[in-house]
Amino acid sequence: MRFVDHPLVGHVREALSRRRAHPSLDHGVPKVLSVDGDHLLLARVSTQEVALTCVWRAGSHQVTAFGQVVRCDTNQTTFLRGTFDVAALEHQWRTGAKTVSVSFSGPVGTRLVGSGAELGDWAPAKGQALPVTLELPEGGVFEFKLVRGEAGKFEWAGGENQVLFVQAGQGPVSLSWP
DSSP states (O other), X not given: OOOTTOTTHHHHHHHHHHXXXXXXXXXXXXXXXXXXSSEEEEEEEOSSEEEEXXXXXXXXXXXXXXXXXXXXXXXXXXXXXXXXXXXXXXHHHHHOOSEEEEEEEOSTTEEEEESSGGGTTTOGGGSEESSEEEEEETTOEEEEEEEEEETTEEEEOSSSOEEEEOOTTOOOEEOOOO
């Protein structure tokens, strides 16, 4: 694809230049630090730098990441300099070896369906009947919904997809039909 006269050509050039200038953007290991309905805090970690990307619905927030206090404005990337151990982060990112046991409860006759093989890859027939306890990768982020019914006649819960950020010490998740 050629961007000769495309309106995004300047943005693409700037993004590529920024990636070349920052090792964390070029080859850093991704790690979700926190996420909920109002924000996403994402890091890309290399041995000498962390790119910390803050996406908030609104406002400015102060966060502590990798031992440094950082002020994050809406949709901003901040670069932290230092020496960072990426071996454990990279292993977890590539393998999901460290898991957290997460218990889900909800209405009888419903199934938990969502992103990732653990939640059926959005196929209701492969979803998990509630209640269920799953081993999910620590640091994983899953979107999901409830469905009810039987093969060929599933009804999806209304509203937005729900999001789960799996953290060490994750408590049980209680779901209800909207």
